[in-house]
Amino acid sequence: MADAVYHIHVCQHHTRLDCPCRDRPVCERGFFSVLLAVLYGIAYARGRKQAFYIDMRSRQYAYSQPSMFGGNSNFLEYFFRQPLSGADVDRVPSVFCNAQQTYPYRVWHRNYFKRLHQTLHDGLPFHPAIARYLDEETVRLFGGNRVLGVHLRGTDHSSEVKPVHWETWEKLIRKELPAYDRLFIATDDARLLQKAVDAFGIEKTLFNTTIRSADGARLHRPTGNGSIPYQLGLEALLDCYCLSRCQQVMLCESNLSYAACVFNPALNYRLVTAWDNNRIASVVGKLYHIYLTYRIRLHRLLGEHRPH
Numbered sequence: 001m002a003d004a005v006y007h008i009h010v011c012q013h014h015t016r017l018d019c020p021c022r023d024r025p026v027c028e029r030g031f032f033s034v035l036l037a038v039l040y041g042i043a044y045a046r047g048r049k050q051a052f053y054i055d056m057r058s059r060q061y062a063y064s065q066p067s068m069f070g071g072n073s074n075f076l077e078y079f080f081r082q083p084l085s086g087a088d089v090d091r092v093p094s095v096f097c098n099a100q101q102t103y104p105y106r107v108w109h110r111n112y113f114k115r116l117h118q119t120l121h122d123g124l125p126f127h128p129a130i131a132r133y134l135d136e137e138t139v140r141l142f143g144g145n146r147v148l149g150v151h152l153r154g155t156d157h158s159s160e161v162k163p164v165h166w167e168t169w170e171k172l173i174r175k176e177l178p179a180y181d182r183l184f185i186a187t188d189d190a191r192l193l194q195k196a197v198d199a200f201g202i203e204k205t206l207f208n209t210t211i212r213s214a215d216g217a218r219l220h221r222p223t224g225n226g227s228i229p230y231q232l233g234l235e236a237l238l239d240c241y242c243l244s245r246c247q248q249v250m251l252c253e254s255n256l257s258y259a260a261c262v263f264n265p266a267l268n269y270r271l272v273t274a275w276d277n278n279r280i281a282s283v284v285g286k287l288y289h290i291y292l293t294y295r296i297r298l299h300r301l302l303g304e305h306r307p308h
């Protein structure tokens with residue numbers, strides 16, 4: 001046992017980037033927002049050769065279902081194996097690890113995908129049964145087809161990130177789809193899925209059977225939908241995993257999209273943003289993507305503190 005353990009707390013309430021869950025009983029952050037923030041914390045601890053423990057004992061999450069997991073609220077442990085247990089770490093001095101930021105900082109650069117992939121692989125591997133489930137479900141859905149994957153974000157943070165119009169998606173998909181056998185749609189929005197099925201046909205379109213929002217309300221809001229928290233997490237994971245196994249994907253500015261590149265750093269992806277809604281602006285959009293790719297370096301250049 002290490003002489004000290006870095007405790008990775010997902011929600012911080014003492015920094016500039018406080019999580020808004022401070023006064024709420026349940027944190028409403030998305031599955032991949034939490035997972036990516038944790039990976040940054042693990043990378044930090046591992047970089048310093050310190051043992052780490054993802055400490056989510058003080059809070060409930062939208063994906064927490066303690067009644068199903070012996071009182072455990074740490075939903076990441078339902079899917080991933082962390083090296084130490086709570087009982088282990090309470091016996092040694094803990095170092096509060098606040099190096100990871102509360103919100104993941106998406107850098108669309110293959111080096112970052114690779115590094116986070118390695119961190120996930122070494123530091124927080126899937127439970128074997130979950131890995132098997134994800135593989136089997138993906139093979140069952142895709143068969144031997146060449147698949148174009150699209151992540152249509154409907155409900156999630158649509159007020160924070162300007163949405164891409166459906167007409168834009170349709171145009172982009174129509175251009176690429178002839179080179180593929182099937183279209184896979186990952187979305188939390190039932191209305192967007194219906195639009196895709198209407199446009200490209202039910203025979204051509206693949207999707208997982210998941211809980212979807214019919215009215216645009218966020219799924220990871222604890223009061224909504226009457227959904228089962230564990231199932232909600234598993235479905236988000238499966239949608240993301242399926243995207244990561246496509247021959248090509250069109251992604252959007254979201255943590256689920258980003259995580260598909262973490263699961264498969266070699267993924268052939270295109271990032272679609274609201275800039276693509278307009279032909280001229282799409283040129284600006286390409287420049288914006290370059291900014292997203294290099295902004296960590298830019299922030300460093302400007303002297304802003306971005307630990308990672």
Ligand SMILES: [Zn+2]
Pocket residue numbers: 010011012019020021022027028029
């Ligand atoms: Zn929180």
